Amino acid sequence: MSGVAFDDILQQAEQLNTGLDGGAELPRVQRNIQQLLDAGQRLRSKTSTAQDSAQPQINAALLLSSKGQDVPKISDRLKTLTSASETFEPLDVVGDTDIEEGFLRNERENAILAVVEEQKQRTFLDVEKRHWQTRLSEWDTEKQQLLNKLIGADGSLNFSREVSEHMSTSVYKTSGNVSVNPRSTMDQWELNYARQVHIYNDRILDGGIHLNLADLCQAAAEKMKDVNVTALWKMVKCVTDVQASIGSSLISRRTSKPMLHNLVNQALTYLEKAYLDYMQTCVYARPHIAQLGGAPGTINLVKSFLRVQPANTVQGYEDGDVDGAPLWAVIFYCMRSGDLDAAVEVVKHNENIIPEFSVWMQEYVREGKKLSSSSENKMKIQYKRSVRTSPDPYKTAVYCIVGRCDINDVHGEVAQKAEDYLWLKLSQVCYVVVDESSAHPDVLTLSRFQKLLVEDYGESHFNAMSNPLLYFQILFLTCQFEKAIEFLSRFENLRSHATHVALALHSHELLLTADSLHAKMITTEAADESPLTVVERLNLSRLVMLYTRKFEITDPREALNYFHFLRNIQTDGQSLFIHCTSELVRETGEFEMLLGRLNADGSRKPGAVDKYCAGDTKLLIAKVASDTEAKGLNEDAVYLYDLCGKHDQTLALLNRLLSPVISSSDNSHPDRARLKSMALAIAERYRNQSVETSRNVRSTFHLLLDLLVFFDLYHANRVEQALDVVNELQMLPSTMEQVQSKVSMFKTYTDEIRQSISDILLATMTLLTKRCKLQQNLNKSVTTKSGDSVCTNARRYARSLITFAGMLPYHLPGDATARLVQLEVQMT
Structure with a gap:
């Protein structure tokens, strides 16, 4: 102030005072110096504390206003983060501004919320997926348990697929004739099969020559006079009539080239014999048209067959005829009936007409239904040049069979039935390892043919639900035994046939079985894959147990015969026969009939299981006793332990049963009198027979018996006698x-x-x-x-x-x- 004159300050003040009086709208405020000083102090005290924190906001508001931004709206956007933290929704996008703190904070929080929301959704999906997996697994287990307990018990419950109503053959109907035993739930088919299985097992247990189970089942089908099932068993018997190699595992035998070749040849043999029977039936049914005469043989039969059923599909006969019958049709039907020698004879007789084919045909028969590479290539070339366009479908079919030409042609004019198609394609099968994804598209391997039938055609193409035996035949003849049996077992009325086909194959060591009892009915294992054939495993144990579930309560002896087939299958370190028998005994409660009983002298009278156990019946009974005890059936377990000679376990378990009831009276506890009677009988028998038991268990048992006497006297209010007994026990001071x-x-x-x-x-x-x-x-x-x-x-x-x-x-x-x-x- 020392540098400014007082006169100058006074002049400035007067100018300001004049400005205030210059017509302003604001009213004039008269204040003295002290009042002005006090007002300034008040304003300073209000703004000094918030100046530092408010200054950045003031600057931001000024800058945003200069950029055209609405400050209140931006403030509202920033406040939405609180509500967004609850819903995890992304924040609104901040406009393009230069406010580094607000913009970056908004982007960062948006990124965090996006990650949280993504993780939340992922967690919810994972939890839901695990939940449904668990529920489905539990439901599958529950369904299997219900199925095993309820399916087919009296024919009223049917969990399998329905068979068409128009099918009238007896194989699809449960016979009205049941067992002579009124308690039995087995129908006539099941009874006939059970008798054959009993005969088969008896021969094995007696140490005699093993019978052919397929022969026995075929005899049962013939007894029932059912044509369809008889044909089924003829097929099974024919296909399984192969010589198994010794010293190799089952999986290696089933996937080996020689075994597959033999199985396919047996399938062709069955189809050829069946067609020969069909030709004979047609000819003998119309002898006046067939005019069968001359020397007996296939050639005359074929010519007569062509008179009965002319080859009217032939648009033109090539290369002449044989006594009025088309040449190539005669050759085809000679091959179709399985008489290759007759086909060669016809070819030789017409060698001047078809010289090249005559050479190939003779080589084909001589080399066991195959040609050399050079002959096959020549035949394929000739087929592509001229034969493929021939109007005679029999000629093209014969060329495709002998030379394995054009594997994609179905030859619908000559193969009008599924059996004809199977025979033709099986005749073209080659047993070579081929890369499915690349080369050799003109080579038909067995695995390719199997996949074609199952994956490309499938059940719907063959109308399998209406004709299940046909689809079973198709699968069986193409060496898909396990899949064929599993398909047939879906039908309740056909399950008995499926089960016995499986047992017949199992007895011939041709059936691949699952290692686990709890596996699905049909399974595929990576270790079993083979380039020559499709390999699957059947859960034989589940199939047998599902089949016997229907009648095991009423016919336990028959159920034992079926469980005997499972004796070499292991589960949890023990024979599945023992496992199933233990469950059978528990379910039926037929202890004496199945396991035998103790005689007065302590010896055991044999039961139904003795003939299956080869002297190890006591091991089986001990297993049943252990399982029974685990199920909480302790009194039954005491009887079973005693029956198998496990005397220590008998007394130990009896001690546990007696201990909770000794202080009660016979009237107040219903189990006490029964347990006391059992314990006294065992004690007397063990004493009379001098049975050796553990000293600790025996002393506890006898002490409990004495306490039973003590409490009986106590409840009878016989004071002195009860005190005498407790004193003699010397338990109390x-x-x-x-x-x-x-x-x-x-x-x-x-x-x-x-x-x-x-x-x-x-x-x-x-x-x-x-x-x-x-x-x-x-x-x-x-x-x-x-x-x-x-x-x-x-x-x-x-x-x-x-x-x-x-x-x-x-x-x-x-x-x-x-x-x-x-x-x-x-x-x-």
């Missing part, structure tokens, strides 16, 4: 000097005795109280010194019992000690 020794002795007792000690103490104390009361009542009428001594001894006895209870290394029930003290007080 009668004087203070005996307390320590009895406590030490208590430590040697088993849990079955220890858990009853509180009841024994209370019963003994109650008896002492009653004795004292009786003596006191007697003393009121007659005063004697002996009466006082009785009460004194009772009180001393009671005091030692309370001391003993307090020193026991065992936790007594909460009210036991209090009750003991109350009873002691009552003696005073």
Whole structure:
């Protein structure tokens, strides 16, 4: 202020004062210097504390306003983060501004919320997926259990696919004739099969020559006079009539080239024999048209067959005829009926017409239905040049069979039935390893043909639901035994046939079975893959158990015959036969009939299972006893342990059963009288037969029997006799000097005795109280010194019992000690 003159300041103040009076709209405020000073101080105090924090906001507001941004709207956007934290929705996009803090914070929080939302959705999806996987797994298990228990028990429940109503053959109907036994739930088919299985097993168990189960089942089908099932068993018998190699595993045999070649040849043989029978039936049915004459043989039969059923599909006969019959049709039907020699004879007779084919045909027969590479290539070239366009479908079919030409041609004019198509394609099959994805598209391997039938055509193409036996035949003849059996087993009325086909194959060591009892009915394992054939495994154990579930309760002997087939299959380290038999015994409760019973002299009368066990019946009974005990059927387990000679387990389990009931009375506990009777009978028999048992188990058992007597006397209110018994047992101290020794002795007792000690103490104390009361009542009428001594001894006895209870290394029930003290007080 020293640099400014006072006159200048005064002049400036007057100018300001003049400006205020210059017509402004604001009213003039008259304030003195002190008032101005106070107002300034108040304004300063209000703004000084918030100046630092408010200055950036003021600057931001000014800058945003200069850019055309609405400050309140931006503030609202920033506040939405609080609500977004609950819903995890992304924040609104911030405009393109230069506010580094707000913009970057918004982007960062948007990124965080996006990650959280993504993880939340992923977690929800994972939880839902796991939930449904668990529920589906539980439901599959429940369905299997329900199926095993309920399917087909009386024919009213049917969980399999329905067969068309128009099919009238008896194989699709459950026979109305049931077993002579009114309790049996087996129909006539099942009974006939069961008889054959019984004969088969008896021969095996007697050590004789094994019978052919397929022959036995075919005989059963012939007895039932069912054409379809008889044909089925003829097919099974023909295909399985192969020589198995020795010394190799089943999977290696089934996937080997020689075995597959033999199986396919057997399938062709069956199809050829069946067609020969069909030709003969057609010819003999119309002899006036067939005009069968001359030398008997296939050639004359074929010519007669062509008269009955002319080859009217031939648009033109090439290369002449044979006595009026088309040449190539005669050759084809000679081959179709399986007589290659007759086909060669026809070819040789017309060698001047078809010289090249005559050479190839003779080589084909001579080399076992195959040509050399050079001959096959020449034949394929000739086929592509001229034969493929021939109007004679029989000529093209014969060329395709002999030279394996054009594997994609179905030859619908000559192969009008599925059996004809199968025969033609199986005749073209080559047993070479071919890369499915690349070369050799003109080579038909067995695996390619199998996949074509199942994956490309499938069940719908062959109308499998209406004609299941046909589709079964198609799968079976193409060496897909396991899939064929699994398909047939889906139909309840056909399950008996499927099961016995599986057993027949299993007896011939041709069936691939699953290793696990809990596997699906049909499974595929990566280790079994083969380039020559499709390999699958059948759960034979599940199939047999599902089949026997229907009648095992009413016909357990028949069920045992089927379980015998499972004797070489292991589950949980034991034979599946033992596992199934154990379950059968538990379900039926037929202990004596199945396992036998004990005679009075301790010997065991054999049961139905003895003939299957080869002297190891006791091991089986021990397994059944163990499983029965695990199921909580302890009384049955006692009987079974006793039956198989496991005497220690018998007494140990009986001890556990007796311990909870010894303190009760026979009237109050319904199981006590029955268990007591069982225990006394076993004790007497073991004593008479001098049965050796463990000392600890035996001593516990006899002590429990004595305690049973003690509590019987206690509940009968026979005071003196009960006290005499408990004193003879020497379990409890009668004087203070005996307390320590009895406590030490208590430590040697088993849990079955220890858990009853509180009841024994209370019963003994109650008896002492009653004795004292009786003596006191007697003393009121007659005063004697002996009466006082009785009460004194009772009180001393009671005091030692309370001391003993307090020193026991065992936790007594909460009210036991209090009750003991109350009873002691009552003696005073």
